[in-house]
Amino acid sequence: MILFVLKRLFSAFLTLLVVSVLIFLLAHLAGDPAIAIAGKESTAEDIARIRVHYGFDRPLIEQYFAWCGRALSGDFGRSYHYQQTVSDMVMTRLPITLTLGVSALCFALAISLPLGIFAAIRPNSLIDRISLVIAVVGQAMPTFWFALVMIVFFGLTLRWLPISGNASWQNFIMPTIALGYFATPALMRLTRAGMIDALESDYIRTARAKGLGHASILFKHALRNVMIPVVSVSAVQFGAMLGGSIVIEQIFALQGIGWLSYDATVRSDLPVVQAITLIIAVFYVLLTLAADLINALLDPRIRIG
Numbered sequence: 552m553i554l555f556v557l558k559r560l561f562s563a564f565l566t567l568l569v570v571s572v573l574i575f576l577l578a579h580l581a582g583d584p585a586i587a588i589a590g591k592e593s594t595a596e597d598i599a600r601i602r603v604h605y606g607f608d609r610p611l612i613e614q615y616f617a618w619c620g621r622a623l624s625g626d627f628g629r630s631y632h633y634q635q636t637v638s639d640m641v642m643t644r645l646p647i648t649l650t651l652g653v654s655a656l657c658f659a660l661a662i663s664l665p666l667g668i669f670a671a672i673r674p675n676s677l678i679d680r681i682s683l684v685i686a687v688v689g690q691a692m693p694t695f696w697f698a699l700v701m702i703v704f705f706g707l708t709l710r711w712l713p714i715s716g717n718a719s720w721q722n723f724i725m726p727t728i729a730l731g732y733f734a735t736p737a738l739m740r741l742t743r744a745g746m747i748d749a750l751e752s753d754y755i756r757t758a759r760a761k762g763l764g765h766a767s768i769l770f771k772h773a774l775r776n777v778m779i780p781v782v783s784v785s786a787v788q789f790g791a792m793l794g795g796s797i798v799i800e801q802i803f804a805l806q807g808i809g810w811l812s813y814d815a816t817v818r819s820d821l822p823v824v825q826a827i828t829l830i831i832a833v834f835y836v837l838l839t840l841a842a843d844l845i846n847a848l849l850d851p852r853i854r855i856g
Contacts (some may be wrong), residue, residue: 555847556844559840559843559844560840563836563837563839563840566836567832567833567836570829570832570836571619571622571829571832572615574825574828574829574832575611575614575615575618575825576611578821578824578825578828579611579614584605584607584631584819584821585598585599585601585602585605585607586598588601588605588631588819589601618825622826622829625638626638627641627822627823627825627826628822628826629822630815630820630822630823631818631819631820631821631822632815632818632820633820637822637823637826638826640811640823641808641811641823641826641827641830644806644807644808644810644811645807645808645830647717647800647805647806647807647808648793648796648800648805648807648808648809649793650723651723651726651727651730651792651796651799651800651805651807652730652789652792652793652796653789654723654727654731655726655727655730655731655734655792656731656734656785656788656789656792657731658727658728658731658732658735659731659732659733659734659735659738659788660738660785662685662731662732662735662739663734663735663736663738663739663742664738664742664781666678666681666682666685666739666742666743667682667738667739667740667741667742667743667746668742668743668746668769668774669682670682670683670739670743671742671743671744671745671746671747671750672746672750672769674747679743682739682743685735685736685739686735686736686739686740687736689732689733689735689736690736692732694729694730694732694733694798694799695798695799695802697729697732698725698726698729698798698799698802698803699802701725701728701729702714702725702802702803705725706725712724712725714803715803715804716803716804716805717805717806717807722803722805723805725803726799726800726802726803726805729799729802730792730796730799734788734791734792737784737788738781738784738785738788741780741781741784742777742781745776745777745780745781746773746774746777749772749773749774749776749777750773754772755768755772755773758772775849776849778849779846779849782842782845782846782849783839783842783843783846785842786838786839786841786842787835787838787839789838790831790834790835790838790839793808793831793834794831794835795809796808796809797809797810797812797813801813808827808830808831811823811827812824812827812828815827
């Protein structure tokens with residue numbers, strides 16, 4: 552197990568190293584940051600002065616290592632537009648996005664796991680057809696359109712829920728459903744398919760022959776193997792929710808890091824864009840690492856690979 556953990560940690564380190572290089576290079580290849588800071592009406596002297604002030608005149612490799620050194624200590628510089636420390640700006644808005652992502656993933660799992668399990672137990676039944684409809688609709692319906700429909704119906708027509716801001720937990724209900732429903736079809740289909748395969752496997756037939764109860768077979772034996780791919784996909788989906796929450800945050804005016812990344816991109820605020828992209832990449836890597844470790848605990852055979 553220790554060797555397995557060390558391998559995964561080394562792989563995570565290499566992934567973050569490559570991602571940091573790509574983030575740094577892509578941000579600079581997008582255009583001259585000195586021109587973006589100076590503005591369209593600036594003179595050549597102004598641009599040259601800004602380039603020297605921010606260190607853009609130094610070699611890229613030197614700029615990269617300087618940026619990495621500051622990032623490792625939590626210093627992402629100052630925002631070009633707001634003139635605030637990027638770390639403070641991100642940490643103020645990160646809890647909003649994390650709250651939205653965690654609640655959306657919990658909503659998706661709460662819907663997909665029971666429906667997937669019961670659909671596998673009773674294939675071609677009414678609940679199986681309901682699960683299929685939910686999966687097809689969720690896969691085909693754009694998230695932003697679903698969010699707007701909920702705003703019109705629950706926010707403007709019925710006036711049950713607030714439609715913008717993050718003042719209370721009620722503000723997160725519609726964003727959670729809109730973002731979580733996007734991940735529900737994949738998790739539901741994965742649970743259903745995995746449970747059907749598990750229930751038809753030899754070890755389940757052996758468990759039935761030994762006289763084990765239906766609940767014990769279902770939840771202790773079958774579901775244990777089904778959860779391995781579900782955990783992996785859930786980690787990826789959670790990372791996608793953090794990185795893709797920009798549309799939902801814009802629609803519901805939540806002002807998390809999704810909203811901040813959009814604002815920074817429009818304003819060519821390079822330090823903010825780099826910081827948010829790197830933080831989301833770190834979450835992706837850590838979530839994948841956590842999923843690998845959890846799956847290794849669920850199935851010891853994974854540690855051998």
